Amino acid sequence: MILPVIMAGGSGSRLWPLSRQLFPKQFLNLHGDSTMLQSTVARLDGIDHQPPLIICNEEHRFVVAEQLRSAQLKHGQILLEPVGRNTAPAIALAAFNAINQEQDPLLLVLAADHVIQNTQAFIDAVQQAQQLASHNKLVTFGIKPTTPETGYGYIKASESNTLFAQVEQFVEKPDLATAQDYLNQGNYFWNSGMFMFKASVFLKELKQHRPDIYNACQSAMNNTTSDLDFIRIDKTAFELCPDDSIDYAVMEKTSHAMVVPMDASWSDIGSWSALWEIEDKDDNGNVSHGDTISVGTTNSYINAQDKLVTTVGLDNVVIVETKDAILVADKSEVQQVKDIVNVLKTEKRSEVSEHREVYRPWGKYDSLDNGQRFKVKRITVKPGARLSTQMHHHRAEHWIVVAGTAKVIKDKEAVFLTENQSTYIPVGSVHSLENPGMVDLELIEVQSGGYLGEDDIVRFDDKYGRD
Structure with missing residues (x-):
């Protein structure tokens, strides 16, 4: 049986400002009607498989769970990487998780942030790989190149125009002339980062070629805990694990690697220009999302999230607008977006890690305004959800309900508030907020005090297992 393993980690700096450290591209709706994670799970429908295992960062766990829940996508466990x-x-x-459950499935390893427009071609390639993996081969999926792409690594196959072939070599990202030569030869494929193999076969090869990684991961999986749908591994053991890709650690060293060519209109959306290439364009070659007006503008990507964006007389540009940041770039230079992100990191700016609108397991909040001693948020609490019982040392809070019903517990006293009603939470008061209704609770929160950081929270009780 196939066990899909969907890797949903990573911070995705190349699509800033939409992609942020706490909300990277796999959780964004960039192509089609679903997020990239949701699309990755949904395209498995044509394959006979177990509920997929999702691997993600600890800080992304509630986003993953909520996106799967909201799209009604069946999944198995969510394995959390502490680092x-x-x-x-x-x-x-x-692989260890499966073996520990006395299973040895065929692991279908997929990234959560790829676009595959031809689902049937994807399914056909998976079925071809299944036959090879069942006979103890380690299979990688090679994308048939359509252009001399310099942004991808390549796989050299022993043959071309076949359903599968022996892997002869993995090749680093080439220069343009070399990439054109690869395209002309016909037996070079883009390295997709998708794989299939038995759990036991992968572990055997990993133990042979990288016993340090094998031992660290085995140790980490020997001490796991579970809460809700989440599997937590031993953080101390995993922190000792070396950092390495599957290509370097196993695939380039094994003598059992096979490649299955895939022609499925695949893209890893590694830049804004890559997204422009796969999107539908108007008569002027523009891709536009949101509230936009363009005059004399050609061959451009314009994404307006919150405001009207207008352009005049531009060509070959990328403009991305969010509530708290705007990117304007020449489309041919968008790989340099990562340099902007590095500057933001150096300056320790919040825009590198999170949006103005921040998602929580109970809902979300939007930071509307702030000053030296105040902050204003719009808070949305989902039906049946409850914030932790907490206390603040440095700030007081005013809550004004604008929609729905709120149950507020303040120093053990419960009160229900409806639209246009409000309450005051003084400094040091132990309090909680719950939505007992059937529709979203919307309220405006005004914080005031000498320190307004998110770390000024002392939690006494939290249904979501947060510290």
Whole structure:
């Protein structure tokens, strides 16, 4: 039986400002009607498989769970990485998890942030790989190149125009002339980062070629805890694990690697220009999302999230507007967006890690305004959800309900508030907020005090297991 393993980690800096550290591209709706994670799970429908295992960062766990729940997508467990250690350790965790449950499935390893427009071609390739993996081969999926792409690594196959072939070599990202030569030869494929193999076969190869990774992951999986749908591994053991990709750790060293060509209109959406290439364009070659007006503008990507964006006389540009940041770039230079992100990190700006609108397991909040001693938020609480019982040392809060019903517990006294009603939470008061209704609770929160950081929260009780 196939066990899909969907790797949903990573911070995705190349699509800033939409992609942020706490809300990277796999959770965004960039192509089609679903998020990239949701689309990855949904395209498995044509394959006979177990509920997929999702691997993600600890800080993304509630986003993953909510996106799967809201799209009514069946899934298995969600395995949490306390720190990022690249793809080889992540896959090893999935393999050990299966073996520990006395299973040895065929692991279908997929990234959560790829676009595949031809689902049937994807399914056909998976079925071809299944036959090879069942006979103890380690299969990688090679994308048939359509252009001399310099942004991808390549796989050299022993043959071309076949359903599968022996892997002869993995090749680093080439220059343009070399990429054109690969395209002309016909037996080179883009490295998709998708794989299939038995859990036991992968672990055997990993133990042979990278015993340090094998031992660290085995140790981490020997001490796991579960809460809700989440599997937590031993953080101390996993922190000792080396950082390495599956390509370097196993695939380039094994003598059992096979490649299955895939022609499925695939893209890893590695830049804004890559997204422009796969999107539908108007007569002027523009891709536009949101409230936009363009005059004399051609061959451009314009994404307006919150405001009207207008352009005049531009060509070959990318403009992305969010509530708290705007990117304007030449489309041919968008790989340099990562340099902007590095500057933001150096300056320790919040825009690198989170949006103005922040998602929580109970709902979300939008930071509307702030000053030296105040902050204003719009808070949305889902039906039946409840914030933790908490207290603040440095701030007081005013809550004004604008829609729905709120149950507020303040120093053990409960009160129900409806639209246009309000309450005051003084400094040091132990309090909680709950939505007992059937529709979203919307309220405006005004914080005031000498320190307004999110770390000024002392939690006494939290249904979501947060510290």
